Amino acid sequence: MFLGVHVSISGKIYESVDRAASLGCSAMQIFSRNPRQWRQLEIDARDAVEFRKRRREEGIGIVAIHVPYLINLATSYDVLYKKSIATYMEDMREAALLGAEYVVTHMGSYKNSTLPQGLKAFIAAVNEILAGTKGLGVQLLLENTAGSGSWLGATFDHHRKIFEGVKDRHRLGVCLDTAHVFEAGFDVRRPEIFDILLAEIERKTCPGAVKVVHLNDSLTPLGSHNDRHQHIGKGLIGLRAMRHIVNHPKLREAAFILETPKETPRSDEINLSKVRKLMQMNHGL
Secondary structure, eight states, X not given: OEEEEEOOOOSSTTHHHHHHHHTTOSEEEEOSSOTTSOOOSOOOHHXXXXXXXXXXXXXXXXXXXXXXXXXXXXXXXXXHHHHHHHHHHHHHHHHHHHTOSEEEEOOOBOTTSOHHHHHHHHHHHHHHHXXXXXXXXXXXXXXXXXXXXXXXXXXXXXXXXXHHHOTTGGGEEEEEEHHHHHXXXXXXXXXXXXXXXXXXXXXXXOTTOEEEEEOOEESSOTTOOOOOEEOTTTSSSOHHHHHHHHTOGGGTTSEEEEOOOOOSTTHHXXXXXXXXXXXXXXXXX
């Protein structure tokens, strides 16, 4: 099991490795650029070399890159759709330049369209992106969502249709967000429900599909469809469920990435400490 947090890329991108290492992380997630703007600058090749060097030295086993929020591969707006595909290809190439294993993506919104049209658009976009980035050793992970509005990914039937429609599906995987799945209506507080959920994901996608877990507690109730993360054990999922999740045998090879609130400089340290204790526990809380 790999454990880490989403870290800032302020300054030089390779400084993000130092931030993860200072927390004792064996995994990390970053944005490769400002997540709320279209691309301004490309990553300098020398900075990418330094990123890979520091990562090796610090023993960071898994690096995931989260795509920016502006990208929407399910949109019915042609200009945004084409720009999203082109930008996505650039992001995939930069992820390969940095030596990242995974690119994590939300599946987009079909607002002003329909669910079938949104899924069709997303599948076509992914096929174009994977064909245009053939040979890159980067896997694309589809993240589930809380189910608000017209966002794809609240049900794993959406993942199933995408896996069925993508030609190069061996380059696809799943990023499972614990807060989102709870907010979408899966009561992962119950161990048997979480076990069924993992089995369902594998049945609808492929064995071992979950490569990254966004380990987040939820500020909002079961089925709220409201995406609000909370500190580990302080939300409505709770420590007992988190213990079951982090020790699950099907997730031994997964990277657990925390996207919990960063309210103080010690927030990440405190949340990571809680998770490490849960991993070591053999008895009830």
